[in-house]
Amino acid sequence: METYISLAxxxxxxxxxxLIRDIFVSAFGDKNAVMFDAAxxxxxxxxxxxxxxxxxxxxxxxxxxxIGKLAVAGTVNDLAVSGAKPAYLTCGFVIEEGFPIxxxxxxxxxxxxxxxxxxxxxVAGDTKVVERGSADGVYIxxxxxxxxxxxxxxxxxxxxxxxxxxxGTIGDHGIAVLTARGELGITAPVNSDxxxxxxxxxxILKDTSGIKIMRDPTRGGLATTLVEIAEDFQLTINIQETxxxxxxxxxxxxxxxxxxxxYLANEGKAIIIVSAKEKDKVVEILRKFPEGxxxxxxxSISSKEKGRLLLETxxxxxxxxxxxxxxxxPRIC
Amino acid sequence: MCVGVPAKVIKKEEYxxxxxxxxxxxxVGIIFVPEVEIGDYVIVHAGQAMSIVEEEYARQSxxxxxxxxxxxxxxxx
Amino acid sequence: xxMLEILKQSSNPEICKPLVDAVIQKAVEFRQKFGRKxxxxxxxxxxTMALARTGVKQSLKDYVQLISGPGxxxxxxxxxxxxxxxxxxxxxxxxxxxxxxxxxxxGSNRTLLDSKIAGKxxxxxxxxxxxxxxxxxxxxxxxxxxxxxxxxxxxxxxLMVGEAEKLRLDNFSIWMxxxxxxxxxxxxxxxxxxxxxxxxxPGHVSIVLGEDAYQYLxxxxxxxxxxxxxxxxxxxxxxYKLIDLAINGQxxxxxxxxxxxxxxxxxxxxxxxxxxxTECDExxxxxxxxxxxxxxxxxxxxxxxxxxxxxxxxxxxxxTKCRCGEVIRGLISPNECPLFGKACHxxxxxxxxxxxxxxxxxxxxxYMRESF
Ligand code: SF4
Ligand code: SF4
Numbered sequence: 167m168e169t170y171i172s173l174a175x176x177x178x179x180x181x182x183x184x185l186i187r188d189i190f191v192s193a194f195g196d197k198n199a200v201m202f203d204a205a206x207x208x209x210x211x212x213x214x215x216x217x218x219x220x221x222x223x224x225x226x227x228x229x230x231x232x233i234g235k236l237a238v239a240g241t242v243n244d245l246a247v248s249g250a251k252p253a254y255l256t257c258g259f260v261i262e263e264g265f266p267i268x269x270x271x272x273x274x275x276x277x278x279x280x281x282x283x284x285x286x287x288x289v290a291g292d293t294k295v296v297e298r299g300s301a302d303g304v305y306i307x308x309x310x311x312x313x314x315x316x317x318x319x320x321x322x323x324x325x326x327x328x329x330x331x332x333x334g335t336i337g338d339h340g341i342a343v344l345t346a347r348g349e350l351g352i353t354a355p356v357n358s359d360x361x362x363x364x365x366x367x368x369x370i371l372k373d374t375s376g377i378k379i380m381r382d383p384t385r386g387g388l389a390t391t392l393v394e395i396a397e398d399f400q401l402t403i404n405i406q407e408t409x410x411x412x413x414x415x416x417x418x419x420x421x422x423x424x425x426x427x428x429y430l431a432n433e434g435k436a437i438i439i440v441s442a443k444e445k446d447k448v449v450e451i452l453r454k455f456p457e458g459x460x461x462x463x464x465x466s467i468s469s470k471e472k473g474r475l476l477l478e479t480x481x482x483x484x485x486x487x488x489x490x491x492x493x494x495x496p497r498i499c
Numbered sequence: 500m501c502v503g504v505p506a507k508v509i510k511k512e513e514y515x516x517x518x519x520x521x522x523x524x525x526x527v528g529i530i531f532v533p534e535v536e537i538g539d540y541v542i543v544h545a546g547q548a549m550s551i552v553e554e555e556y557a558r559q560s561x562x563x564x565x566x567x568x569x570x571x572x573x574x575x576x
Numbered sequence: 577x578x579m580l581e582i583l584k585q586s587s588n589p590e591i592c593k594p595l596v597d598a599v600i601q602k603a604v605e606f607r608q609k610f611g612r613k614x615x616x617x618x619x620x621x622x623x624t625m626a627l628a629r630t631g632v633k634q635s636l637k638d639y640v641q642l643i644s645g646p647g648x649x650x651x652x653x654x655x656x657x658x659x660x661x662x663x664x665x666x667x668x669x670x671x672x673x674x675x676x677x678x679x680x681x682x683g684s685n686r687t688l689l690d691s692k693i694a695g696k697x698x699x700x701x702x703x704x705x706x707x708x709x710x711x712x713x714x715x716x717x718x719x720x721x722x723x724x725x726x727x728x729x730x731x732x733x734x735l736m737v738g739e740a741e742k743l744r745l746d747n748f749s750i751w752m753x754x755x756x757x758x759x760x761x762x763x764x765x766x767x768x769x770x771x772x773x774x775x776x777x778p779g780h781v782s783i784v785l786g787e788d789a790y791q792y793l794x795x796x797x798x799x800x801x802x803x804x805x806x807x808x809x810x811x812x813x814x815x816y817k818l819i820d821l822a823i824n825g826q827x828x829x830x831x832x833x834x835x836x837x838x839x840x841x842x843x844x845x846x847x848x849x850x851x852x853x854t855e856c857d858e859x860x861x862x863x864x865x866x867x868x869x870x871x872x873x874x875x876x877x878x879x880x881x882x883x884x885x886x887x888x889x890x891x892x893x894x895x896t897k898c899r900c901g902e903v904i905r906g907l908i909s910p911n912e913c914p915l916f917g918k919a920c921h922x923x924x925x926x927x928x929x930x931x932x933x934x935x936x937x938x939x940x941x942x943y944m945r946e947s948f
Contacts, residue, residue, distance in 0.1 A: 353523065353525070480808070486942075486945055505579070544729070545675070550836040551836075557582045560810070
């Protein structure tokens with residue numbers, strides 16, 4: 167097999183055929199589905215959830231993951247936090263001419279592994295090759311289909327005193343990717359948290375009651391996602407700075423660069439709002455999963471008016487948190 | 500950046516040093532603190548070590564805070 | 577206690593929370609004596625940010641008036657200089673290197689970020705000395721560093737020149753627009769527009785300057801200053817000492833950051849400054865030209881002086897209703913600007929104070945807009 171992707175791999179001829187057969191079908195398995203123009207799938211007919219996301223990331227491989235793992239986990243998580251059970255995925259690749267086929271193989275293997283872990287089947291795919299310089303390596307789009315299960319889900323019925331839980335340390339993905347780029351000359355022993363959360367989230371949905379909402383705080387970080395919840399549902403949410411789990415190394419990099427962990431991206435974390443009664447049980451279940459071992463209660467809903475997010479500092483003072491405004495840049499001082 | 504994080508020197512070269520900040524590492528210039536030694540904590544600004552933290556004074560400051568705290572009269576607040 | 581544990585005490589809630597009480601008690605004592613709140617100015621952008629981020633400012637707001645002064649190097653830069661730096665980036669065959677803070681500062685026509693999006697080669701560096709490396713790697717391009725900063729940052733600019741000399745680079749230069757603390761403090765005190773009981777002096781500028789460099793405050797203006805770090809316990813104890821001095825009516829300079837600030841400052845840095853730089857007049861936002869308030873490269877280093885190598889044409893700066901000039905002089909608080917939070921917010925900053933991480937308006941917007 168060739169070493170690099172060429173434009174011919176995308177022209178629909180023999181090379182395209184071989185690329186699909188040798189890389190995609192061999193990794194994703196489901197031969198029948200991939201061979202036709204459209205995949206025929208069967209599912210228990212109930213309400214379904216559909217989501218789509220495109221993945222562009224530099225570097226393509228980073229500590230703790232790759233664009234492939236991310237493309238599966240990201241879409242699986244979007245389904246899982248909405249309370250659906252992820253079932254099927256499709257994927258579209260845009261590949262730059264000259265991209266090493268060995269890297270493509272690694273990416274596809276990562277996708278297959280992550281799909282297996284989360285129990286989803288990749289049923290259809292598409293590849294386009296663009297001229298050198300028209301894309302940066304590889305971009306992936308995935309679309310996910312999930313099934314809502316009767317009787318379980320998020321109620322969206324909030325009450326004062328509901329607890330806010332985060333499923334683990336924040337900012338790991340942001341720092342792992344930032345330092346992996348190597349431009350800042352900083353090394354941090356931090357892996358991206360990139361992971362599918364569907365099994366863990368399904369467990370809390372099944373074994374507890376009173377879950378109000380779940381979200382994954384990806385771009386914009388914990389603060390941005392919580393601000394969105396607060397505004398969408400007109401809630402005053404209070405969180406305590408000292409309760410938020412952050413790895414020391416992540417703190418270190420943030421201090422060096424003037425970044426705030428509250429605004430760093432996560433790819434394997436969930437925010438869960440749950441009734442006060444069930445909060446400890448939820449944390450207990452989360453902690454049984456490796457992805458949830460650092461889960462913590464970080465705050466609560468203090469009132470059902472004025473959509474806003476308040477952070478209590480270690481001094482006990484409160485301050486308002488807003489959305490991330492624009493990209494963060496390293497500061498002068 | 501100026502909000503000086505304690506960076507610990509773990510390797511020293513002629514003009515630069517590898518420092519550890521809570522487990523993450525980076526290289527900083529040490530031209531302004533030639534006397535720095537491995538194990539010292541330095542204040543880093545924009546990639547340069549600007550000052551060495553003197554342990555004795557750091558300790559004294561902590562003692563001073565504790566005194567202030569104890570001297571206050573809990574009744575009035 | 578290990579060194580790391582000692583250093584961590586500065587943000588230990590068990591120390592900091594009661595310290596808040598101690599400061600409040602002192603402030604009440606002041607009020608009983610003088611019938612008003614004590615008022616202090618912080619003259620460091622990172623102090624502004626740290627006071628708000630940690631909640632010190634919020635916790636003390638009913639007892640101590642903390643006024644943000646001209647502390648952020650980006651905010652105090654005159655609009656014409658900002659426009660000039662942005663115009664500089666328009667030239668062909670150039671790479672502009674800068675601190676991140678400059679990217680979103682509004683120029684009269686555009687920001688550096690706009691120019692970058694339009695395709696100009698503008699790079700944000702974490703470690704400015706890397707700009708010299710950029711120049712080495714791109715011998716056919718002119719590499720210009722935007723040299724904005726106070727005493728803490730200026731020495732790093734001289735290092736860059738030293739490095740460029742060593743590598744015999746012909747394509748590296750710095751656009752110097754630096755600012756010094758002493759002349760602006762004198763300006764504020766001479767103008768006498770704000771009533772102050774003392775200054776919270778910047779811990780890191782003081783690393784360079786040293787404790788002794790502030791004696792003029794006492795001898796010439798009879799006002800106190802306390803050199804203070806950036807962690808909650810450091811800030812609180814610094815404010816405590818300022819109130820204490822004010823109650824006793826004795827002006828004096830105290831070093832509340834002795835672990836890193838020495839009496840005479842950092843002598844190695846002084847040598848670097850003396851070798852390369854000379855005093856120059858600088859234009860400040862809202863204050864006009866203050867004589868000898870900045871440092872420029874000595875004439876023998878013209879080769880590395882971007883202002884000598886390039887000419888940029890800028891017109892009269894666009895007039896806006898932005899009141900940054902008054903904000904940085906401590907005359908108004910950000911929420912007194914009619915644009916604050918309405919037309920002007922971090923996503924659409926009208927003035928520099930809303931954009932830089934240390935800007936007073938940005939700090940106020942992020943941390944102080946409401947009290948709870
Ligand atoms: S450079 Fe340092 S001392 Fe100067 S304003 Fe910034 S934080 Fe303060
Ligand atoms: S709020 Fe905006 S317009 Fe008003 S002074 Fe601050 S930066 Fe300028």
